[in-house]
Amino acid sequence: MHKKLYIQSYCHIKNNQLWLNGKLVFEGDQDNNLKDFLKSSYRDQKLHYPKFFKMDNLSKLSILAADLILSEIDLNKFDHNVALIFSNKASSLDTDRKHQKSIDDADHYFPSPAVFVYTLPNIGIGEISIKHKLKSENGFFIFDEYNAKFHHNYERLLIKNNKSNAVLAGWVNVDEEVYDAFVYLISENGNLEHTEQNLIKLYKE
């Protein structure tokens, strides 16, 4: 059965701005570092999720991007079966450095469990799963840059083979103050066709 798939909605988080479906929804203080920008975005978007503050920057960015999209969606319509397929270049390097720093001095080391649990890039999508109660398939891939061909293929296959009813996917990368998030929802609803070209076009927006 040939299901027609669409990019139901998409968001960008970059340059201290939150964009949803091509519209600017929040602009943080340009002087803010990433941590403060994420905090002010959390407040602006009224996330009301205290666990946010325990997360590392990569997970915070993942949760914010996911929330931008999912807050407009009724997950029951998808039976909560929304797969998560994310990728990035830096993996969890930003947090890895923090953990490494805490074990550098053999005479005074105190590794933090709360930091260590985030030294994997897929914890962020785990956090999305916990917050939105998604027990669906989730995968995390490492590429040099956003790979539209890979993503398009994987997302299409998941829905085509009835593995999930929708896919929340994209690129979430954090490396110190350099960050970039492009996250979107693929489903059978929408106006913009799910093609490799359209994904590339939106990514570059």
Added chain:
Amino acid sequence: MDSLKKELKEKIIENLNLEDMEVEDIADDDMLFGDGLGLDSIDALELIVMLDKDYGIKLTDPKQGKSIFESINTMAKYITENRA
């Protein structure tokens, strides 16, 4: 003991990233885990690290933490009795 209790509250807020919480918001006998402050198992491990780092107390069995970290009162008592 009172200054230790205040210190513990400050450290908990700082170390466990309890944004929006002030020292006044934590009562001495509030349940820290479960329904009280809602801390979880990773927070418990962080408190174990804090005991070692700031008070020189080494806990080897994570299960001990359950009774020690019940509230600010129990924490302060344990630290006073066991600190290096």
Added chain:
Amino acid sequence: MSKGVAITGMGIISSIGNTVEENFQSLIDKKPGIARIKKIDTIHQDTIKVGEINFSNEELIKILDLPDSNNYSRTALLAEIAAKEAVKNAHIRDIQKYRTGLISATSVGGMDMTEKFYYSYYEEEKDRKYIDAHSLGDATSKVAKSLGITEFVTTISTACSSGTNAIMLGARMIKSGKLDRVIVGGADCLSKFTINGFKTLMILSETDCKPFDENRTGLNLGEAAAFLVLESDEVVKKENKKVLAYVSGYANANDAFHQTASSEDGEGATLAMQKALKVANLLAEDIDYVNAHGTATPNNDSSESKAISRIFNNDIPDFSSTKGYTGHTLAAAGAIEAVYSILALQNDTVFPNLNFETPMVETSLIPETEVVRKKIDHVLSNSFGFGGNCSTLIFSKA
């Protein structure tokens, strides 16, 4: 009715053997590879036990005949050895003849080198070559280059389920016709980064780990690499390949409970096993052996036991965790346990769960503790990673 995706080759290096045959021999001789750590100078030397591979990096470099100027991390060295064995085992002469991909998994990447040389980078120019070796994708691209794979190359990083997810993705790409052939697996080496991290989570055992035992206290970390070669039915036919086994089922689900702990009722694990059975078009009673994730942490074994009980009800098949042999090899775990599952099928043998003495009070499940010969047609293998990432594979006899 498709039998699944054909496996035509495999390769492995672990603390219980440097080849598939050596690993098999250790499994049936009940010879574990767990001991005090030798190659890493860590303050935890006397309080942890690990599954360490005997070879030093210099020895691995020699085996691979790499030039002195190489910048291979230990992860990359292990990966390349196992991948080469798999390709050889699959009798591949011309890798470019068909659309061939490489999907590798790792969690450590080049961290073993970074933690050694990070502070000397400013002064020592000779160490700077390892900067490039840090990223997770580096080991993968080194293996791809050495094998001559260009069609599709990626790295999966989903913690302890990574190796399993690599096999799953590979199988799907063959099934959907995107690739004709794919090398899939994972590699992870021991590092201070990981040792210290797990220590602070208080889930490391000071003694030999005891999967599914009531008195288990935690896991032993390990290092290893393993790869499978998957090929389409068309290539198998054209090249007249011997099929070792089939990947007949696979699935992934999220536990949606906690960043690192598993839920009490093993929901994620249950969903993964359920979905894998569905993909394989099998019933629970068709499974002859379960190679469990069984890390020997209080949390995992409890959660996984619940999930196993939920799936198999009162008819639990023979099951065991082989982590008593190799330790928990993180991203490589799913891959080495895939090799063990295939060996189980080929040899009609259930491998024992070492160090088991007392059944868990809450479930009373008893793993197989001896080497058992019996007819095995289908094996189910679990790997559950931090982030609630639960994956299951089902392998079926060729």
